[in-house]
Amino acid sequence: MLKRKNYKFWFCTGSQDLYGEECLANVAEHSKIIVEKLNASGVLPYEVIWKPTLITNELIRKTFNEANMDEECAGVITWMHTFSPAKSWILGLQEYRKPLLHLHTQFNQEIPYETIDMDFMNENQSAHGGREFGHIFTRMGIERKVVVGHWSDEAVQKKIGSWMRTAVGVIESSHVRVMRIADNMRNVAVTEGDKVEAQIRFGWEIDAYPVNEIVEAVDSVSSQDVDALVEEYYDTYDILLEGRDAKEFRQHVAEQAQIELGFERFLDEKNYHAIVTHFGDLGKLKQLPGLAIQRLMQKGYGFGAEGDWKTAAMVRIMKIMTEGMEGAKGTSFMEDYTYNLVPGKEGILQAHMLEVCPSISEGPIGIKVNPLSMGNKKDPARLVFTSKTGPAVAVSLIDLGDRFRLIINDVNCKKTEKAMPKLPVATAFWTPEPNLSIGAEAWILCGGAHHTAFSYDITSEQMGDWAAAMGIEAVYIDKDTTIRNLKNELRWNEVAFRK
Numbered sequence: 001m002l003k004r005k006n007y008k009f010w011f012c013t014g015s016q017d018l019y020g021e022e023c024l025a026n027v028a029e030h031s032k033i034i035v036e037k038l039n040a041s042g043v044l045p046y047e048v049i050w051k052p053t054l055i056t057n058e059l060i061r062k063t064f065n066e067a068n069m070d071e072e073c074a075g076v077i078t079w080m081h082t083f084s085p086a087k088s089w090i091l092g093l094q095e096y097r098k099p100l101l102h103l104h105t106q107f108n109q110e111i112p113y114e115t116i117d118m119d120f121m122n123e124n125q126s127a128h129g130g131r132e133f134g135h136i137f138t139r140m141g142i143e144r145k146v147v148v149g150h151w152s153d154e155a156v157q158k159k160i161g162s163w164m165r166t167a168v169g170v171i172e173s174s175h176v177r178v179m180r181i182a183d184n185m186r187n188v189a190v191t192e193g194d195k196v197e198a199q200i201r202f203g204w205e206i207d208a209y210p211v212n213e214i215v216e217a218v219d220s221v222s223s224q225d226v227d228a229l230v231e232e233y234y235d236t237y238d239i240l241l242e243g244r245d246a247k248e249f250r251q252h253v254a255e256q257a258q259i260e261l262g263f264e265r266f267l268d269e270k271n272y273h274a275i276v277t278h279f280g281d282l283g284k285l286k287q288l289p290g291l292a293i294q295r296l297m298q299k300g301y302g303f304g305a306e307g308d309w310k311t312a313a314m315v316r317i318m319k320i321m322t323e324g325m326e327g328a329k330g331t332s333f334m335e336d337y338t339y340n341l342v343p344g345k346e347g348i349l350q351a352h353m354l355e356v357c358p359s360i361s362e363g364p365i366g367i368k369v370n371p372l373s374m375g376n377k378k379d380p381a382r383l384v385f386t387s388k389t390g391p392a393v394a395v396s397l398i399d400l401g402d403r404f405r406l407i408i409n410d411v412n413c414k415k416t417e418k419a420m421p422k423l424p425v426a427t428a429f430w431t432p433e434p435n436l437s438i439g440a441e442a443w444i445l446c447g448g449a450h451h452t453a454f455s456y457d458i459t460s461e462q463m464g465d466w467a468a469a470m471g472i473e474a475v476y477i478d479k480d481t482t483i484r485n486l487k488n489e490l491r492w493n494e495v496a497f498r499k
């Protein structure tokens with residue numbers, strides 16, 4: 001289901017007509033070579049498309065407007081080969097609405113010491129032209145990414161690739177549609193928010209449906225379809241009966257299969273990419289969607305529990321940003337649950353009532369059927385597993401009343417010291433940077449939620465760039481965080497982000 005467009009990025013080289021035809025021919029040839037090599041590198045997740053050299057006000061404006069209109073164009077990469085007077089970019093930049101990367105590179109890697117003359121310098125003056133170009137963005141207050149280094153360097157190519165994923169997250173944000181089949185949980189503050197502002201700021205459509213409308217879709221799934229999916233579950237996962245009757249167990253599992261199919265059809269038919277549920281508002285559903293939601297998340301849907309549409313949208317965006325990534329380790333909705341406070345072994349056990357995405361699992365995945373300790377529905381089936389180790393990011397988008405803030409925490413995922421055989425839910429376990437004590441204190445001072453959107457495959461830089469593109473505040477909690485500096489940063493941000 002994880003539908004997205006076949007995105008491309010335009011490569012636009014800046015110059016001017018002061019240097020004569022020969023120079024402009026070289027500029028075009030060089031930029032074509034760079035585009036060709038970038039595409040052949042295998043490092044970039046999306047194709048780069050060469051565009052004719054931008055040398056006049058009119059052409060710059062026309063090209064940027066074409067980029068706006070092209071549905072497959074997710075952003076523009078610019079490079080100043082020579083000097084391109086930046087006033088000629090003003091009108092185009094005023095009208096441009098997509099992400100922009102300023103690739104501050106030059107064609108040659110090394111100064112040609114033996115042969116360099118003034119002609120060479122005039123033709124190869126990125127150090128000069130890139131500064132003029134950067135100035136106008138800063139003057140106009142336009143957000144952009146700057147990547148510096150030789151285009152053949154793999155580290156530079158990786159930075160471009162990483163930015164491309166962020167750019168797709170920015171473009172896709174304006175298509176995110178969240179289905180609410182329940183309101184936010186009563187009295188809970190942090191999952192609330194201004195849906196109108198979210199649409200203005202992020203482009204999200206957040207719509208409510210009566211839960212029993214989706215129940216009708218669930219009820220209309222044929223028993224053959226349910227049986228086929230249950231067979232798939234039984235082939236894919238370990239069945240952990242734990243003393244329950246096998247037939248009764250299977251009926252509980254079938255309930256989730258029916259929910260998965262009904263929900264997916266309903267979401268697909270109405271073109272939604274994320275969904276929120278609430279254990280206290282299930283209408284005629286017989287179980288809290290557990291296994292069903294876990295599978296939908298794995299297929300690329302965003303999810304937030306207890307009506308948490310902000311986290312649902314963030315999970316969807318992070319799924320899109322990481323799509324097709326080689327060696328991806330997974331992205332999930334998550335919740336801070338309980339601590340291990342033993343010195344030297346500190347960490348936060350992450351889980352939810354049921355809904356953790358199996359994309360983050362490591363080792364076998366089992367199905368269990370257990371009662372919920374909340375609500376009065378039938379015992380829901382759920383996938384249980386433990387998660388991968390290694391660095392990851394956990395983010396929380398909060399509404400402060402006058403603005404949104406994205407809190408981005410680098411975390412280190414670990415295995416718990418011992419197994420937890422009686423815990424009937426999927427888990428992860430991590431220690432936040434810079435350590436549990438400062439990390440958790442910082443998170444709480446920032447106002448971060450207990451729900452997060454979590455990914456092994458995204459960097460804090462990408463999420464910070466995404467927030468910058470949205471024009472919202474981002475606060476990083478990482479190895480460099482100190483409480484004194486963080487408190488000042490939050491204080492200063494109150495002024496910087498005042499409307």
Ligand code: MN
Nearest residue numbers: 305306335451
């Ligand atoms: Mn929750």
